[in-house]
Amino acid sequence: MSAPLVTFDDVTMTFPDGTVALADVDIAIQPGEFIALLGPSGCGKSTLLRLASGLETATGGQTQVGTRQIGYVFQDATLLPWRTVRKNVALFAELDDLSAGETRERVDHALGVVGLTAFEDHRPHQLSGGMKMRVSLARALVNRPKLFLFDEPFGALDEFTRERLNDDVRGLFLRERFTGVFVTHSIPEAVYMATRVIVMGARPGRVIGEFAVPFGEERGEAVRYSPEFAELANEISQCLKGAMA
Numbered sequence: 001m002s003a004p005l006v007t008f009d010d011v012t013m014t015f016p017d018g019t020v021a022l023a024d025v026d027i028a029i030q031p032g033e034f035i036a037l038l039g040p041s042g043c044g045k046s047t048l049l050r051l052a053s054g055l056e057t058a059t060g061g062q063t064q065v066g067t068r069q070i071g072y073v074f075q076d077a078t079l080l081p082w083r084t085v086r087k088n089v090a091l092f093a094e095l096d097d098l099s100a101g102e103t104r105e106r107v108d109h110a111l112g113v114v115g116l117t118a119f120e121d122h123r124p125h126q127l128s129g130g131m132k133m134r135v136s137l138a139r140a141l142v143n144r145p146k147l148f149l150f151d152e153p154f155g156a157l158d159e160f161t162r163e164r165l166n167d168d169v170r171g172l173f174l175r176e177r178f179t180g181v182f183v184t185h186s187i188p189e190a191v192y193m194a195t196r197v198i199v200m201g202a203r204p205g206r207v208i209g210e211f212a213v214p215f216g217e218e219r220g221e222a223v224r225y226s227p228e229f230a231e232l233a234n235e236i237s238q239c240l241k242g243a244m245a
C-alpha cells in the first residue's frame with residue numbers, strides 16, 4: 001500500500017469557546033480513494049475538511065496532507081455575479097498568476113469536462129442551480145487538484161439534478177484521478193459516490209464506522225437499485241442511528 005495522501009492522527013479540535021468539534025480522530029486516506037463523510041449535523045465533517053485544506057489547524061494530534069494542489073467546493077457555488085462563466089472559472093488561475101495561454105488551456109479543459117463550453121459567455125444569473133455548481137467544480141478543476149474536498153455541494157439541489165451531478169463528479173474522479181473527500185447527509189449519495197464511507201458521531205465528533213464500498217468504477221442505475229446497494233445503505237443507516245440514539 002502506498003503512503004496515505006491525507007492522515008489525521010489522533011486529531012482533536014477544540015474551538016476557543018470550548019466546543020470540542022473533534023476528538024481522537026484517526027483517518028488515513030490513500031491516493032485514489034473517494035471518501036464519503038457521513039454524520040449528524042455538528043459532528044465535525046466541515047471542520048475535518050478545513051483541517052485538510054489548511055484553513056484551520058487542529059489543537060491536538062497531527063494532520064498531514066501530501067499535496068498543496070487542493071480543490072474545494074461548497075454547498076454555495078459562490079460565483080462572482082459580474083463575471084462570465086469563463087471568467088469565473090479562470091479566477092483561481094488568475095490568482096495563481098498562470099500565463100494567459102496556460103489559463104486559457106486549463107479553462108477550456110475544465111469547461112469541457114463539466115459540459116459548459118457553450119455557456120462560457122453567460123453570467124451566473126442566467127444559469128440553473130446545477131449549472132452554477134458545475135461552474136464551481138470547473139473553477140476548482142483549473143488548479144488540477146490532487147485532493148478534491150466537497151462540502152455537501154449538492155444538498156440544496158433537487159434529486160434529479162443531484163443524481164446527474166453525482167454522475168458528473170464520478171466521471172471527473174475517473175478521468176482526473178484525484179483523491180476525493182465528499183461530505184454529505186445522504187446515505188445513498190455516499191454509497192453511490194464513494195470507494196469508502198466513513199461515519200462520524202457527534203459530541204464530540206469522532207469516527208464510529210467505516211464501510212468499504214464493493215462496487216467497481218462503473219456505477220449507474222444498475223448499482224443504485226441493486227440489492228447489495230440497499231443492504232449496504234441499510235448497514236450504514238443502522239450505524240448512524242446508533243450514533244444518534
Ligand SMILES: Nc1ncnc2c1ncn2[C@@H]1O[C@H](COP(=O)(O)OP(=O)(O)OP(=O)(O)O)[C@@H](O)[C@H]1O
Pocket residue numbers: 015016017019020021039040041042043044045046047048205
Ligand atoms: N469557529 C467555530 N467556533 C466555535 N465552534 C465551532 C466553530 N466552527 C464549528 N464549530 C462547532 O464545531 C462543531 C462541528 O462543526 P462542523 O461545521 O464541522 O460540523 P458538520 O458536521 O460539518 O455540521 P453540518 O452537517 O451541520 O454542516 C459544531 O458543534 C459547531 O458548532
